[in-house]
Amino acid sequence: MATIADVANEAGVSISTVSYALSGKRSISPSTRDKVEAAATKLGYRPHASARMLAANRSHIIAVTAPLHADTDHSAHMQFAMEVTQSAREHDYDTLLLVHNDALEGMQRSAATSLADGIIVLDVDAHDDRAALARTLKCPIVFIGIPEDTDGLVCVDLDFEAAAELAIDRLIDAGRTNIGLISHHQETLERESNFPLRFLHGFRKHATENGVDSAIAYPTEHRAHEAVAALLAELPDLDGLVLNTSADVAASVTAALAEHGKSVPVDVSVIAAGVTFSTHRFPLALDTIPLDAHASCSVAVDMLVEMVEDGLKPPATTLIAPTYINFGSVTSSTASVIPQVN
Amino acid sequence: MATIADVANEAGVSISTVSYALSGKRSISPSTRDKVEAAATKLGYRPHASARMLAANRSHIIAVTAPLHADTDHSAHMQFAMEVTQSAREHDYDTLLLVHNDALEGMQRSAATSLADGIIVLDVDAHDDRAALARTLKCPIVFIGIPEDTDGLVCVDLDFEAAAELAIDRLIDAGRTNIGLISHHQETLERESNFPLRFLHGFRKHATENGVDSAIAYPTEHRAHEAVAALLAELPDLDGLVLNTSADVAASVTAALAEHGKSVPVDVSVIAAGVTFSTHRFPLALDTIPLDAHASCSVAVDMLVEMVEDGLKPPATTLIAPTYINFGSVTSSTASVIPQVN
DNA sequence: GATCATTGTCGAAGCGCTTCGATGAAATCG
């Protein structure tokens, strides 16, 4: 393990010159810089992480709290953790994983000991203990997800209400006026994971405002059949369907509708919205308004790094505009009347 | 941020006394210890992580490399990462997440800069680049999974060959002599993820040695139907089935067999072996020889910590003995002849 | 009562880096 002193020796300059040459924080003559770089390369010099942390008072570590609930969608969870890590690396930060029962203690610990420069909070509930804790820590923190009380917090998330509105608008544009929503399991709603509630709210409001007949169902199994039956009972003329639910439920929707003699997209047009999974492997790919982990995480990490390095406090809540991916699962119910322009 | 000097002041003792009182590395009189502890509590003292790292030359951080492949089972992946983290916390270590393209560079970096005290390698391929790299690093490393060439490496994993043998033995005990295996997707095998190969090997060998008729199928879809059909084509009298495959394939096995007029467990007894998922939510729960993330990870982390703290090099490869969980999906084909003892 | 351990505490030397202020040399200016 070569130290900076070894490099200084090898290059025939002082320690501070090596530091400045490698960091670029002060001007150094090209010839000296070259000597230093050559020496560093020759010795395979890598600055000692903790020495650097201590001296610079910056760990270049971001803690990520990702608790695992019984109903956690592991795949989505993983995606977010990975995306945070990738984004962090682009800023030369590493990520510390804080799980589970250790979430609160871990946040506390990594902040109090200066282990982490900042914290990313994943899988946020409406009433999340971590929100209260976050207000007491002077450490920069960004939530990916939105708790009910965002006072004093910095949050980033997909605009789920806008996503619900966009889904309804697309179905209305296609002439659909009997629109159902399959939401998440009751279990998830009860835990008050917040985004399904925001989606529900956006759906209800926009459906009412636009005078469409709507119904909402909550799956009870890991498939769509029960929810589809419930929807059809309430809305026999169902011709539009929005899915803000889990992958297994969404995957079986086409089959469930078929059992009732309904085909996709002609009889019922379907949009998956605010979901992390991709539908292109489904028996029939569905139009999707994705909950894009990469988008949320990179925005969140950018913000966090800015807070850490520049001491800025960004706007309290940043909502990410929904995007639409077309797979052909929405078609006009009156194709001959309203010709598709564009 | 109170420092150790503040605590020393408050308690009226020297800095080194505080350090020894809190670490217990030298004997300190009870009265002094109490004073120090009171002062530390009063000031909310937490040792500064990087200062401690630098002075003690130990980061108390374990790096975890968990690359994400196209065919990665996110759920299993997450489980392992979480379990490593949990086990690490029990030894007072935190875990750094190294993903993806960053796996090799990250191992390199965290070792060279002393960012991590040790490394856990997950999701190991037969010919894994990380194995070669590991041999060049002086940093303690434990593989969870077994590459083809284990020379100089420390590896921990479920004994997949023994798991295959155990599955066959149980089916033989139940009088089953036409035993099929549904393995993983070709894609997974081609990537040379190593454990399916070891399972296959154990299965073939033990089936041959015990004179049972056997057949092996590789699923092509995310369901079992094609594989079951292939198995029945080769082995029309199929009466035992071993599943070393993905959750979606295993979940649909009962239905796939039913389409051929075969019931579980009477016509065909089924065992899921070497799998991370639980089958108790399946339409019909299956006997399971689990690939227990907790078991593997806690053994691996214990070893790694021992290597870090005591400098010991444990045995090259540690195979974890399989266990059997009974859900009633295996019954005797000749119940009246071989009464169930016990 | 002198000798030898033992125990509890302290001071100081780092750990390897960053960064501030100082300094001499070279360049710029009136």
Add this chain to the structure above:
DNA sequence: CGATTTCATCGAAGCGCTTCGACAATGATC
């Protein structure tokens, strides 16, 4: 050409902790 600014480099002071060696004070030993 002396005064002033700019540039490149260096020395030294930390960052907050651990740990080694020293050293009184106390207790045990004969």
